[in-house]
Amino acid sequence: MPPKKHTSLDRVLGRLDTLDAVNLANLVQRLARERTLFEDIFNALQEGVLVITSDGEIEYANASAHRLIGLGDDDLGGKVLWRLVPGLRPTLGVSLDDDDAALPAVAREFELRMPDALIAATALENGLTLSTRNRKDFERVRGLRLRTP
Numbered sequence: 001m002p003p004k005k006h007t008s009l010d011r012v013l014g015r016l017d018t019l020d021a022v023n024l025a026n027l028v029q030r031l032a033r034e035r036t037l038f039e040d041i042f043n044a045l046q047e048g049v050l051v052i053t054s055d056g057e058i059e060y061a062n063a064s065a066h067r068l069i070g071l072g073d074d075d076l077g078g079k080v081l082w083r084l085v086p087g088l089r090p091t092l093g094v095s096l097d098d099d100d101a102a103l104p105a106v107a108r109e110f111e112l113r114m115p116d117a118l119i120a121a122t123a124l125e126n127g128l129t130l131s132t133r134n135r136k137d138f139e140r141v142r143g144l145r146l147r148t149p
Contacts, residue, residue, distance in 0.1 A: 048061070048062065048066075055080065057079070058077065059077075067149075070131050071129070084128075116138065120144055129147050132146065132149075133149065
C-alpha cells in the first residue's frame with residue numbers, strides 16, 4: 001500500500017503552533033473563502049447533499065436538501081435524519097453502527113409514497129412545511145404549512 005500523500009492543509013496543520021498572528025489570520029481567511037466557495041458550489045446543485053453522523057444527526061445540508069426535506073436554512077442543524085425521513089436508514093445498505101469504520105459516501109434516489117393522512121401527520125408533528133403539487137388534498141388540514149414547488 002503506497003504511503004498516504006499529505007495535502008497542503010496537513011502540512012499547515014502540522015506546524016500550526018509555529019504560525020505567527022499574521023500568518024494564522026491569513027490561514028483563517030483562506031479557509032473561510034474556501035468554505036464559502038464550496039458552499040456556493042453545493043448550493044448550486046439541484047441534488048440534495050447531506051452530511052450526517054452515524055446516528056443520523058445532520059451536520060451539513062445544502063439548499064436543495066433543505067427544500068427536499070421542507071425545512072428552512074437554520075432548521076436542519078442537529079436534527080436526526082431518521083426522524084425526518086422514516087424508513088430511510090435501512091435502505092442505505094451500510095452499517096452505520098461501527099464507530100471505527102469510515103462512513104461511505106452513499107447516493108440514493110428515492111420517492112416517498114405514504115398515505116396522505118400519514119404525510120400530513122408527520123409534517124404537523126415535526127413542524128415541517130409540506131411541499132406538494134397536490135395542495136387541494138392537504139388544504140383542509142388545520143395548521144399544516146404548504147408550499148408548491
